[in-house]
Amino acid sequence: MLNSPETHLHLLMFSIMRSSMSLGKFFLTSLILLLNHRITASSALPLGYDGDEREALYVLRAAFNNSLLNSNWRGIHCYMDDPPRWYGIQCNNGRVTVIALEGMGLKGVVNSDALIHFSELSILSFKNNALLGNIMNFSGNQKLAQIDLSGNKFHGPISESLLSLALLASLKLQNNNLSGKIPEFNQPTLIYFNVSNNNLGGQIPLTQVVQSFSLDSFSGNLGLCGSPTHNSCNNSSVHDSVSDGPSSSNPSGTADNDTKKSKQSSISGYAFLFLLFAVVALLAVILLLILYNKKAKELKNIVTQQNRRAVEAEDKKEDKSEAVESGTVVERGEDRGKLIFLENGGGFELSDLLKASAEGLGKGIFGNTYKAILDNGKALVVKRMRDLKPMTSEEFTRQLQLLANQKHPNLIPPLAYFFSKQEKLLIYRYAEKGNLFNRIHGGRGSKERVPFRWNSRLSAARGVARALQHLHANSRTNNIIPHGNLKSTNVLLNQNNIILVSDYGLSSLIALPIAAQSMVCFKSPEYQTTRRIYPNTDVWSYGCMLIELLSGRVCANAAPPGVKGVDLCSWVHRAVREEWTAEIFDSEISVQRSAAHGMLQLLQIAIRCCDKSPDKRPEMAEIAQEIEKMKAAVDSEDEEDVSVERSLTDESFATTSSIAAADDR
Numbered sequence: 077m078l079n080s081p082e083t084h085l086h087l088l089m090f091s092i093m094r095s096s097m098s099l100g101k102f103f104l105t106s107l108i109l110l111l112n113h114r115i116t117a118s119s120a121l122p123l124g125y126d127g128d129e130r131e132a133l134y135v136l137r138a139a140f141n142n143s144l145l146n147s148n149w150r151g152i153h154c155y156m157d158d159p160p161r162w163y164g165i166q167c168n169n170g171r172v173t174v175i176a177l178e179g180m181g182l183k184g185v186v187n188s189d190a191l192i193h194f195s196e197l198s199i200l201s202f203k204n205n206a207l208l209g210n211i212m213n214f215s216g217n218q219k220l221a222q223i224d225l226s227g228n229k230f231h232g233p234i235s236e237s238l239l240s241l242a243l244l245a246s247l248k249l250q251n252n253n254l255s256g257k258i259p260e261f262n263q264p265t266l267i268y269f270n271v272s273n274n275n276l277g278g279q280i281p282l283t284q285v286v287q288s289f290s291l292d293s294f295s296g297n298l299g300l301c302g303s304p305t306h307n308s309c310n311n312s313s314v315h316d317s318v319s320d321g322p323s324s325s326n327p328s329g330t331a332d333n334d335t336k337k338s339k340q341s342s343i344s345g346y347a348f349l350f351l352l353f354a355v356v357a358l359l360a361v362i363l364l365l366i367l368y369n370k371k372a373k374e375l376k377n378i379v380t381q382q383n384r385r386a387v388e389a390e391d392k393k394e395d396k397s398e399a400v401e402s403g404t405v406v407e408r409g410e411d412r413g414k415l416i417f418l419e420n421g422g423g424f425e426l427s428d429l430l431k432a433s434a435e436g437l438g439k440g441i442f443g444n445t446y447k448a449i450l451d452n453g454k455a456l457v458v459k460r461m462r463d464l465k466p467m468t469s470e471e472f473t474r475q476l477q478l479l480a481n482q483k484h485p486n487l488i489p490p491l492a493y494f495f496s497k498q499e500k501l502l503i504y505r506y507a508e509k510g511n512l513f514n515r516i517h518g519g520r521g522s523k524e525r526v527p528f529r530w531n532s533r534l535s536a537a538r539g540v541a542r543a544l545q546h547l548h549a550n551s552r553t554n555n556i557i558p559h560g561n562l563k564s565t566n567v568l569l570n571q572n573n574i575i576l577v578s579d580y581g582l583s584s585l586i587a588l589p590i591a592a593q594s595m596v597c598f599k600s601p602e603y604q605t606t607r608r609i610y611p612n613t614d615v616w617s618y619g620c621m622l623i624e625l626l627s628g629r630v631c632a633n634a635a636p637p638g639v640k641g642v643d644l645c646s647w648v649h650r651a652v653r654e655e656w657t658a659e660i661f662d663s664e665i666s667v668q669r670s671a672a673h674g675m676l677q678l679l680q681i682a683i684r685c686c687d688k689s690p691d692k693r694p695e696m697a698e699i700a701q702e703i704e705k706m707k708a709a710v711d712s713e714d715e716e717d718v719s720v721e722r723s724l725t726d727e728s729f730a731t732t733s734s735i736a737a738a739d740d741r
């Protein structure tokens with residue numbers, strides 16, 4: 077896990093409340109530390125990402141000038157096999173495969189060559205924004221299969237470069253200002269096509285592919301004629317289409333050539349005049365926009381300066397010893413945020429947090445996590461949240477309150493949160509004994525390693541099952557994913573080794589593209605095949621975690637950055653099928669003879685949880701009940717020393733094999 081050097085939490089809080097500049101600096105420091113860590117960890121590898129792609133994304137970011145992208149699109153966008161960190165971007169092997177920026181109110185002009193470097197791009201969506209410009213040149217994007225530019229302000233013709241996309245399956249250009257004719261699409265791969273509600277004209281191409289789409293795909297374009305519309309094409313539009321396309325209704329060119337030429341030249345004369353007029357109008361609009369922007373910027377600067385002066389003056393007047401009551405909302409101006417306690421008497425106040433020193437614990441989906449130590453020695457955990465769904469402070473509060481209301485001895489709910497326009501923080505109790513991942517894998521091979529024996533592993537499995545059962549029982553009605561990100565780094569141990577499941581229910585806060593890249597649920601078999609997740613997708617994550625607990629191997633779906641893992645469900649199925657089941661168990665527990673029965677039982681439960689079909693997995697309540705009934709092993713020092721004669725043999729797995737074989741599809 078990443079451990080950044082000691083730093084001061086009050087810097088973070090102070091910067092949030094006082095100065096966006098120092099906040100940026102703090103953020104930059106954390107980012108540099110993170111990048112350093114990554115680069116050191118993989119110094120043997122080449123660059124690991126595509127520089128041209130990153131530059132092209134920066135150009136797009138500048139064009140969009142969107143606050144979320146301005147803050148989120150920083151650093152390395154795709155690094156080798158790491159999950160990508162940029163909002164709306166998905167990658168494979170350091171290359172961008174998906175750009176999906178939907179419904180974000182994006183404005184600005186997208187250059188026609190904006191995507192030329194993305195040769196691995198397969199999905200592009202700018203759906204429902206307010207983007208301007210011509211349809212891009214896609215000649216460099218031969219892997220593009222889905223394009224959705226609908227609901228924008230794109231104008232001009234539909235780019236002919238689309239004709240070169242041999243894998244194109246879906247093209248959505250509806251609700252724009254596109255004009256000109258529809259190109260003669262002929263890719264047999266094209267199964268969805270919509271150009272409705274534009275200003276397109278001329279005859280609809282007679283190619284088999286284009287003609288296979290219904291009237292809905294073309295409606296709302298007054299200038300279109302020919303099948304499947306009910307407008308017959310008048311002579312000029314028919315001639316247009318005849319002269320431009322080989323698959324038009326008169327390909328032999330038997331019409332009177334002279335008449336055709338004179339009509340064509342008069343049409344192109346009008347077209348030229350129209351174009352000239354359009355160019356002049358466009359230049360005038362651009363000039364006006366530039367002037368307007370300049371004025372707006374000047375005005376904004378003046379207002380910002382005045383505001384800053386006003387805030388400084390107010391700060392001087394403020395009583396420094398302002399009391400902060402725990403259990404109440406602490407509010408010092410909307411833009412400077414609020415600290416809200418979710419539990420009465422959190423035992424600390426904002427002023428304590430401001431003075432606390434902090435050290436980095438690591439970086440998760442949401443950003444950096446810090447351990448903050450208050451002056452009285454109490455430790456808290458502060459999570460700095462990034463990539464959240466756009467939501468109001470009220471929505472955020474509602475979601476957090478729901479999470480805080482989940483009371484169970486094996487859950488660790490948020491204690492408090494901080495909300496401002498730029499910054500969202502979650503504050504938790506500190507779990508003194510770290511996480512289950514470190515307990516299973518940490519210090520292997522070193523003298524410091526304290527063996528993690530069967531009874532403790534069984535307690536961990538039981539604690540997590542109880543916590544999940546509680547979450548599942550309490551969220552059944554609204555069909556949400558109760559945990560969504562169950563993995564061993566999110567299972568914590570307190571001073572008394574009590575299991576505390578953390579980070580539950582956060583999928584309701586995080587933006588979908590980021591969640592889909594990072595959260596464990598989205599790596600499940602059902603999401604890979606159907607793009608859907610279900611409440612009992614958690615059961616699958618639990619199955620993976622049980623195998624990690626039994627085998628001491630890292631689970632690929634839940635491995636921290638920089639750690640390689642194994643697809644444990646497939647691995648276990650293979651082990652059982654190929655009859656090397658005895659190898660599954662971690663040597664620290666396989667030497668415990670009295671634990672053999674329990675280990676087999678837990679393995680069988682894990683295999684059922686791992687079923688590819690969500691319907692066939694057991695309910696969390698059933699699993700919890702089965703684990704409750706399992707007895708702790710009667711342990712002794714002697715047992716732990718049986719290293720030569722393994723207590724588990726392949727024969728002892730006869731029952732397990734048959735169950736797993738039935739489950740293995």
Ligand SMILES: Nc1ncnc2c1ncn2[C@@H]1O[C@H](COP(=O)(O)OP(=O)(O)OP(=O)(O)O)[C@@H](O)[C@H]1O
Pocket residue numbers: 077437438439440441442443444445457459488504505506507508510511561565566568578579636
């Ligand atoms: N309340 C806590 N007490 C002690 N350690 C914690 C606490 N919360 C998180 N941690 C530890 O801090 C580190 C970073 O946590 P964080 O939640 O940011 O990332 P993660 O768990 O690795 O990934 P993800 O964001 O996907 O959950 C992890 O090692 C985690 O176990």
